[in-house]
Amino acid sequence: MKNPGIELFKDGKRLDGRKVDELRPIKIEAGVLERADGSAYLEWGANKVLVAVYGPKECLPRHLSDPYKAVLTYRYNMAPFSVDDRKRPGPDRRSTEISKISAEALEKVVLLEQFPNSMIKVFCEVLQADAGTRCASLTAASVALADAGIPMRDLVASCAAGKAGGEVILDLGKKEDNFGEADVPIAITPHDEEIVLFQMDGALSKEEFQKAVSLAKQGCKTIHEIQKAALKKRFEQVKPPIKAVKTEIKKSEVSK
Amino acid sequence: MREIVIPGEKLSDKNLKTGYGAYVKQGKIYASMHGVAIKTNDYVKVVPLRGKYMPREGDQVIGIIEGMRFKAAFVELNSAYNGYLSLEREDECHVGELIIARVIEVSNVKNVTLEGARPLYDGKLLEVQPVKIPRIIGKNGSMMKILRDTTKTTIFVGRNGRIFIKGERKQILNVEKALDMIDEQAHTHGLTARVKQFLEQEVKA
Structure with a gap:
């Protein structure tokens, strides 16, 4: 997109007053949905994402099931009201791609071999979008998976870096994303810094690229601390009471 | 020592015995689940506080x-896997009925x-987090x-998080209240005594 003349970087500060290596404020809450097996709600700047996790459960459709491991499905979906112009509902080229790479990122950490012939489903709903929603969704999804009691090697923390106004910066905002030079979203496993998701849009020199990646990794580490705090807080709260009564069976109803 | 851990968190540098919810990588032990870490001198494990039931041999x-097939029934177990029950006669049970049974075999591909x-009939069915069942049963069945x-x-307790209660309506509600109490305070000490005191009070009232 052509820059209509916005100065993205001025006097060592960005459009919203952040420093080059500063993230937007992030808030994560785990266990927000009653009927999902695990869930998380995330606010990242103006981004708002709600994630629900189901499973491990019976693999449907059956032909997808794998006798050696569980199948992980990931749905990234933007609400029609999440962006300025109404987003046409339903999957499109962009959200299909994001769903695929995010599922592949989570497959690297979830111990799928423990649940052969089953399925783990992750649903990410972007309620409000303001650049960096794939990173926000993936970050929240890994919290929701942990909340569901699903075994994982590590969490996944995700964050973008890029270049705008000639400067390599962390966590691009909407205008920086639209009118900047490059955007590099990455996701890592925070403990051993293994990269599980990597994309790049735009152009960077080798030096700028290396700087962007190390900046994004630093950002992911900060995000991991927030994920950790959200999960630890989850157990401090009073747990939800026994689930609602399922059925009451009378002998007369039992056909004998 | 008890402490809440998250997946990927290091539990020990030493090469100890590794229990449920933990894994070994390069001689060090890490948590694979979100839960309470329990460490002794030679053993580490993580007790999750949420999670689906995994069928194990011997579980009730x-x-x-x-669903029914010729001389067999498929049983929904509140888990990723359904149970298979072979029958003597085809009319032994019917779709929609509630049963209590024992798991005698779990195969590699998780055929149960x-x-x-x-x-089970004439009672009330409740569902709780399956990981809370050991606390509801108590040491040697003390809580039960x-x-x-x-x-x-x-009271019939299924390891898959289902509890079936038969009795007076009022007493069933008392059991429900007690189960809520156990659920909320599962991690605290002296719970059995408190539940006993609570129930004696409620039953008198």
């Missing part, structure tokens, strides 16, 4: 009959075989004994 489970099914004796109810 409460299931709902979901059940045996010794008995029907209190629940049964004080309220004069019959």
